[in-house]
Amino acid sequence: MPAMHFTLRWPDASESRCYSPSLVIRDYFEPGASYPLPDFLRRSREALQIASERVRAKYGFACSMALDELARIEARAADFPPQARVAVVAFEDPA
Template identity: 45%
Template structure:
């Protein structure tokens, strides 16, 4: 199962990198795109939930790293207004080279 990381710039300029055990993030986020905090949080937590379920289906257990990334995103999002902007800086590996 290919894993990936994605980097975002939060509204205060802080750049954070997150882990996903699956390329499913490409179905929810686009590198270079901006989302409201509310939308980014919804998209990324849904994608990470799907990623951990893919791990569960394949290996028989959930991915705690994906759950931790989702928790980190939710915690960070609480410090900003829901309409503030989050920029997705990159998704690695890029989809074209990942498949």
């Protein structure tokens, strides 16, 4: 199962390198696009939960790394007001 990393730019201009155990992230985000915080969180939850379930289907257990990444994203998002926007800077192609 190909994993991937993606880079986010938060409203304060800081960046985070994030992990997904599946390429499903590409179905939810577009590099260069920015998303209102509530929409960004909804997309992140859906994509990373699907990614975790794909790992479960293949290996018999959920992907704790995907769920941990989601927790980090949600914690960071809590620093910003709902009208803030989060940009998806880039996808890193899987090795």
